[in-house]
Every structure is written in C-alpha cells, then in structure tokens.
Amino acid sequence: MSLPVPTMARPPVGVVGLGQLGGSLAAALVAAGREVRGWDVDPAAREAAAARGVRVTRELAGVVVLAVPLPDTAAALDGIDVDPAATVTDVGSVKEPVLATVGAALGGRFVGGHPMAGTERSGHAATDPALFRGARWALCLEPGTELPRWLRAAEVVLDAGAEVVPVTAAEHDAAVAAVSHVPHLLAAALAAAAGEAGPLALALAAGSFRDGTRVAGSDPAFVTAMVEGNAGPTAAALDRVLAQLRRPWPELVAAGHGVRTADPGRRTVRVPLDRVALLALGRAGGAVTRRLAAFVEGWVPQP
Numbered sequence: 001m002s003l004p005v006p007t008m009a010r011p012p013v014g015v016v017g018l019g020q021l022g023g024s025l026a027a028a029l030v031a032a033g034r035e036v037r038g039w040d041v042d043p044a045a046r047e048a049a050a051a052r053g054v055r056v057t058r059e060l061a062g063v064v065v066l067a068v069p070l071p072d073t074a075a076a077l078d079g080i081d082v083d084p085a086a087t088v089t090d091v092g093s094v095k096e097p098v099l100a101t102v103g104a105a106l107g108g109r110f111v112g113g114h115p116m117a118g119t120e121r122s123g124h125a126a127t128d129p130a131l132f133r134g135a136r137w138a139l140c141l142e143p144g145t146e147l148p149r150w151l152r153a154a155e156v157v158l159d160a161g162a163e164v165v166p167v168t169a170a171e172h173d174a175a176v177a178a179v180s181h182v183p184h185l186l187a188a189a190l191a192a193a194a195g196e197a198g199p200l201a202l203a204l205a206a207g208s209f210r211d212g213t214r215v216a217g218s219d220p221a222f223v224t225a226m227v228e229g230n231a232g233p234t235a236a237a238l239d240r241v242l243a244q245l246r247r248p249w250p251e252l253v254a255a256g257h258g259v260r261t262a263d264p265g266r267r268t269v270r271v272p273l274d275r276v277a278l279l280a281l282g283r284a285g286g287a288v289t290r291r292l293a294a295f296v297e298g299w300v301p302q303p
C-alpha cells in the first residue's frame, strides 16, 4: 500500500517577491503548516508577509520560489543566500525565457512553474491565501529536470491548494498564448475600440463588455512583459483568432459555444513517478491532485 508523503518531511519554502502571487503563496503555505521564509525589496511587502507568519530573511532553503515581475526574474537571487541544495522554482507567466536564464544557471535544480491564477490587482495588498485553491499550476518537466525536485515543487503547489499540470516549457508557452496572452490582447483591443466608439457606448456597457475587458485593467508593464516574452506563440495564436473571425458568424458563434459549454467530466487516475507518464497526463488535459509515495493521483477529462 502507498502512503501519502508525511508533512513532517517537507522542506521549508522560501519566497522571493511577496506581492500578489508570492504573498498569496506564502500565506497559503503558512496556513497549510509549512515553514515559510521570504524576502521582498519593498519593506511594506516584508512587513505584510511577517504579519501573516512568514519569517522575513534573505537566507532561503528547501524549495525557493521566485515570484518577482518577469523582467526581474533572472536577477531575483542576487543578494539572496540560497542553500546550494535548494530546489528553485518560479511563477512567471512565460516559461521558455526563464528556462533560458535561471534554468541555464541552475540546471536540474530548477523547475519552472506557472500558477493559472491571479487578478488584475498587484502588490502585497492583493494577497489572498485562497488565490490558488482549485487552480491549475503548470510545472515544467524538461529532459534535464531532476524528478525528485519536480515532486518537491509539486508538493508545494498541492499544499497551496492548486492542482499540478506537468508540461514542458515550450508546450506551456504555446498553450497559454491561446488561453491567456491572446485574451489580454483581445481585452485591450475591445476596450480601445469601445473607447473610440465614444461615451454613449461606454455608458451602455454592461456584463459582456465587463467580462471581455476585465484583464485590460491589469498593470500594462505586467501584460507587456508577458506578451513580448512569448511573442512567437502569441502571434501564432492571434492568427488563429483572426482566422476564426473571418468565418461566417453563425458558424463562428456555434463553434465557440460548443467549446465553452462542453463538460467532459473527470476520471480519477494514478500515474507512476515517471516523466513520460506525467507529461502524458498534462497533454491529456489532466492534473495531479495528490502525491503518494510510489505514484501520484490525479484526473483526466472523461472521454
């Protein structure tokens, strides 16, 4: 019989950047009983994290999570004293550029990650310990990723309340271009076009405009770093959207409705601790929900 990995054995977690993502992760992990240390260049963010039970220090060990703005990720460990045995992961919205910088410097010790959670707010005031509950969190399994470190990072994600989607950085970047980066551009385009339509149009804007443009309220620097950091896949995904817009409207509306309302259900699966099997789970649209000693438990969409 396989038993869950005991919580006692879990290493400390160090979070660099205690803003919306890092502050929320630190708070969720404190609530889950993990030892959490953290650092932020902003004293107000450090103070807020300390009030939530985070030990503020630059000496980090165990699993170290980089949660700084994307352009600052490559230099995030400058001035931080990281245990040489630590596993390092990140939460950046694009994975190939982080793999090329942090990953190249750390080799198999680095596990790229991306939680599919967050709001248009930013900074430590946007901290929400429930931010990751039930969310998908992509964790990169490259050929050089050390599997025991990937599993340690996965345990952190599971303790934060999220589900782990095993991916490669390239697959991740192509997928999120379609479901995150293009939606940010479309939200900006919708909002800009409505602005040109004038004050009457904006006065009459209601639910569909609010939902379609919500992320246009995000910090422009954050969105720009994200789409420019994933320019190739985002341009390709945008071309597919433009091709859809050229279809006859009834056909387009029916196709979109079909995808948005499909509910395939879920089937529980057990997956061996093996890179190929874990990546197959991610490609099938599934996720890991529990780590056990000899395998992980998760689900795939019901065929």
Ligand SMILES: NC(=O)c1ccc[n+]([C@@H]2O[C@H](COP(=O)([O-])OP(=O)(O)OC[C@H]3O[C@@H](n4cnc5c(N)ncnc54)[C@H](O)[C@@H]3O)[C@@H](O)[C@H]2O)c1
Residues within 6 Å of the ligand: 016, 017, 018, 019, 020, 021, 022, 039, 040, 041, 042, 045, 067, 068, 069, 070, 072, 075, 076, 091, 092, 093, 094, 114, 115, 116, 117, 118, 119, 120, 121, 122, 123, 124, 126, 226
């Ligand atoms: N906001 C989202 O919706 C979202 C979703 C998924 C992933 N992400 C990714 O999460 C990361 C952080 O985003 P966020 O929304 O939490 O940003 P944020 O602005 O809320 O927080 C970033 C924090 O990092 C701190 N910081 C900056 N440089 C630092 C450094 N060198 N050392 C220590 N602290 C530093 C800032 O002071 C700030 O507190 C980004 O890489 C982003 O791509 C964001």
